Amino acid sequence: MKKAISLGLALLLLFTTLSGCSSPKSNFTSTLRQFSLNEQYTLNVQTTMNEFVNHGQNALFKNLEKGDSLSAKVSIDEKQKTTFADVNVYKSRVPFHFEALQNNKTGRVYIPVNTLYELNEDSKQVFGKDGQEILDFVLAHNTALKAKYLDFYETAQNLLGFTINQVAAEKQANEIRRLEKETLQVLYDFLNQMDESDFKQEKGRKISLQLDKQDLSELASEVMQVWDKDDAAVRLLSTGKEISKTEAKRIWSDLKETSKAEMKKLVAAKDEDLSVQLTLAQDADSKFKDLKIRTLRTAAGNETLFDFSTDIEALPFEVVQKMPEENKIVNKKELDKAISDGLKKYLEATR
Numbered sequence: 001m002k003k004a005i006s007l008g009l010a011l012l013l014l015f016t017t018l019s020g021c022s023s024p025k026s027n028f029t030s031t032l033r034q035f036s037l038n039e040q041y042t043l044n045v046q047t048t049m050n051e052f053v054n055h056g057q058n059a060l061f062k063n064l065e066k067g068d069s070l071s072a073k074v075s076i077d078e079k080q081k082t083t084f085a086d087v088n089v090y091k092s093r094v095p096f097h098f099e100a101l102q103n104n105k106t107g108r109v110y111i112p113v114n115t116l117y118e119l120n121e122d123s124k125q126v127f128g129k130d131g132q133e134i135l136d137f138v139l140a141h142n143t144a145l146k147a148k149y150l151d152f153y154e155t156a157q158n159l160l161g162f163t164i165n166q167v168a169a170e171k172q173a174n175e176i177r178r179l180e181k182e183t184l185q186v187l188y189d190f191l192n193q194m195d196e197s198d199f200k201q202e203k204g205r206k207i208s209l210q211l212d213k214q215d216l217s218e219l220a221s222e223v224m225q226v227w228d229k230d231d232a233a234v235r236l237l238s239t240g241k242e243i244s245k246t247e248a249k250r251i252w253s254d255l256k257e258t259s260k261a262e263m264k265k266l267v268a269a270k271d272e273d274l275s276v277q278l279t280l281a282q283d284a285d286s287k288f289k290d291l292k293i294r295t296l297r298t299a300a301g302n303e304t305l306f307d308f309s310t311d312i313e314a315l316p317f318e319v320v321q322k323m324p325e326e327n328k329i330v331n332k333k334e335l336d337k338a339i340s341d342g343l344k345k346y347l348e349a350t351r
Contacts, residue, residue, distance in 0.1 A: 045073075045311070050066070052307075073085070073317045137341060174234065194215075211241050211277075276295050278292070
C-alpha cells in the first residue's frame, strides 16, 4: 500500500513538474488560442504606415502614403452576435472618424448619424469643398435625424440604385464568419508547425517570432486553399451582388494567379525581402495583453519599400449597445428627403 502511495506521489510530482515546463512556442500559441475562445472582448487596433515608397508597381498600394494610419476600438459579443467599432482614419494628413454597429447574424450595419454632425473642419476635407457645403446643407435641414442611425444597406440601395437581397446578405454574413474562423485555424496550425527555435523569449513576459518570405508564401498558400475550397470566395463575391458567378470566378482566379506569381517572384528574388515580426505580450496572469506586428519589405541596397506596424491591445470588455429599434433608423422617406436636399444644393453650386 505504501509503495502504491509512493508511486502515486512520484507520478503526481512528475506530472506537476512537466506541467510547469513550458516553451516560448507553447506560451505563444496557447495564449492566442485561449484569447480566441473568448465570446466577449474589446480590442484596440492601431495600424500605421511608418515608411512607404510608391513605385506604382502594385495598384493595391497606390493610394497609401507614409504617415497614414487607422485606429479602431472594437467590441465583439459572440453571444449576442453584435459588434461595435469606433474608427479613426488618418489619410493624407486628414483625420476622419466614424462609428459602426453591426448585427453579425444578419450582416446589417448601422452608422450613427450624430457622427456626421460631430465632424470637425479638418475631417470635412475628405468631402472636398463642394462636398462640405452639400453635407453642411443636408445636416442643417435634417436635424431630426441626428439621434437616428443610417442603415448602410438601405442607404446604399437608395444612393446606388440597386436592391440588396436580405436573405443573401445574411447568408453572406454567415459565410464571412465561417471563413474567419477557418482562416484563424489555419494560422494557428501554421504556428504550431514552426520550430521551437523560431520563438524567442524576450524580457517583460514577451515572446517574439519572425516570419520570412518563405514562411509567408506558405501561409498565404494555405489561406488561399481555405478560401478556394467549395468555391467559398466565389460565393462570397457573387452572393447578393450585381456580379454573376462566372464573373466572380474570373475575379477570384485572377486574384489567385496574381498573388501566387507575386509571392513566387518575391521568394526567388535574392535582393528583395519581406518579413513579419510578431511580438506577443502576456499579462500577470499569462493571458493575452497585446500583439505587435511589424511588416517590412526591402529591395536592393536594403531600401525600404514599405514598413507598417499593427498593435493589437486587449482592453476590458465594453458592452455592445443594442441594435437600434425601427423608429431609431432613418426610414426611406427621411433618406429620400436628405438625398433630395443634397441634390438641390449640388445643382445650385453647379449653375
